[in-house]
Amino acid sequence: MMKYGIVAFPSKRLQDLANTYRKRYDSHYSKITPHITLKEAFEADENEISNISQSIASIAANHAPLNIHASKISSFFPTTNVIYFKVEPTDQLQKIHQDLQQQLNIGKPKHVFIPHITIAQDLTATEHDDIYGQLRMIGVNEQEVIDRIHLVYQLEDGSWTTYETYRLTGAE
Amino acid sequence: MMKYGIVAFPSKRLQDLANTYRKRYDSHYSKITPHITLKEAFEADENEISNISQSIASIAANHAPLNIHASKISSFFPTTNVIYFKVEPTDQLQKIHQDLQQQLNIGKPKHVFIPHITIAQDLTATEHDDIYGQLRMIGVNEQEVIDRIHLVYQLEDGSWTTYETYRLTGAE
Numbered sequence: 019m020m021k022y023g024i025v026a027f028p029s030k031r032l033q034d035l036a037n038t039y040r041k042r043y044d045s046h047y048s049k050i051t052p053h054i055t056l057k058e059a060f061e062a063d064e065n066e067i068s069n070i071s072q073s074i075a076s077i078a079a080n081h082a083p084l085n086i087h088a089s090k091i092s093s094f095f096p097t098t099n100v101i102y103f104k105v106e107p108t109d110q111l112q113k114i115h116q117d118l119q120q121q122l123n124i125g126k127p128k129h130v131f132i133p134h135i136t137i138a139q140d141l142t143a144t145e146h147d148d149i150y151g152q153l154r155m156i157g158v159n160e161q162e163v164i165d166r167i168h169l170v171y172q173l174e175d176g177s178w179t180t181y182e183t184y185r186l187t188g189a190e
Numbered sequence: 191m192m193k194y195g196i197v198a199f200p201s202k203r204l205q206d207l208a209n210t211y212r213k214r215y216d217s218h219y220s221k222i223t224p225h226i227t228l229k230e231a232f233e234a235d236e237n238e239i240s241n242i243s244q245s246i247a248s249i250a251a252n253h254a255p256l257n258i259h260a261s262k263i264s265s266f267f268p269t270t271n272v273i274y275f276k277v278e279p280t281d282q283l284q285k286i287h288q289d290l291q292q293q294l295n296i297g298k299p300k301h302v303f304i305p306h307i308t309i310a311q312d313l314t315a316t317e318h319d320d321i322y323g324q325l326r327m328i329g330v331n332e333q334e335v336i337d338r339i340h341l342v343y344q345l346e347d348g349s350w351t352t353y354e355t356y357r358l359t360g361a362e
Contacts (some may be wrong), residue, residue, distance in 0.1 A: 027351050027352075030343065030345060030351075033345050033351065034346045034347075037347050048220030048221075048349075049220075051345060051349050051351040059352075073313060079194040126278060131333075147203060150243075166354070168352060171202060173202060173205050173206055174202075175205045175206075175209050175213060176208075177220075177223050178223075179199050179202075180340060180352035181355070182338070183354045
């Protein structure tokens with residue numbers, strides 16, 4: 019069994035911006051570059067993955083490139099001490115998340131889908147309040163189009179490698 | 191301008207094995223997961239990259255999955271203090287490297303192509319001798335098939351993100 023996930027990587031510009039915070043505040047900084055998780059981590063057998071990959075390819079062929087608006091800095095506190103770039107929820111993002119969730123049918127979602135790019139995690143309560151106070155004032159306002167999604171798998175050390183890339187070539 | 195490279199990621203098993211050394215000895219450990227570089231880093235404009243990507247796709251379509259044999263632990267000393275899993279050079283590896291080099295025609299190769307998976311770098315001379323002495327005795331002997339290659343780009347912090355994956359679907 020291996021652990022897989024499905025993500026969208028923002029442009030280099032937006033990744034670089036997220037990393038200016040992540041390198042100081044995100045315990046997972048070195049494990050994966052900045053991303054929007056479209057399907058949470060799930061377990062699959064190496065033999066199953068080629069079928070799963072084909073299903074993702076079909077879904078990607080039905081979806082247009084994603085319009086992304088990172089509009090402000092928010093926090094999941096008190097659920098978790100995670101600070102993130104809020105990505106405006108759109109019908110398009112909800113729909114691709116829902117298609118990946120339902121059509122792959124692997125692993126129940128643990129949370130409601132809130133599109134975001136994590137910039138800080140594993141902070142103490144005091145660190146969280148301090149850093150969140152500062153970052154919320156700085157804010158973020160970046161719009162862009164992401165034309166592909168990635169299936170990634172996790173190594174034993176927690177880092178992620180891309181298995182396959184899928185271009186979003188659909189109409190909506 | 192962005193910095194790109196073309197790599198083959200070994201299986202999770204072989205990556206995990208390389209990481210047992212890399213986490214202790216490789217200064218680039220957190221920047222990219224273990225890989226075989228097929229084309230050294232080159233600069234390209236974001237507008238050029240879709241043409242470059244199409245050329246890589248054509249090359250990948252002409253090459254069969256790569257037979258890899260990590261056969262021993264070697265070092266580039268005295269050229270550099272890099273210790274690596276030596277990947278047996280085959281006609282197949284030489285040919286795909288040559289096709290990528292000549293058909294993309296971007297950036298001259300700095301070195302003769304010696305297929306390898308880096309496991310240690312940026313060591314002092316004493317560290318190098320010490321660690322190389324130990325690792326050479328442990329050795330490595332892993333064979334596998336890699337059925338895809340990746341175009342990756344570098345962020346400002348030195349980490350690499352996959353731009354596109356290409357399956358090797360050719361005959362030889």
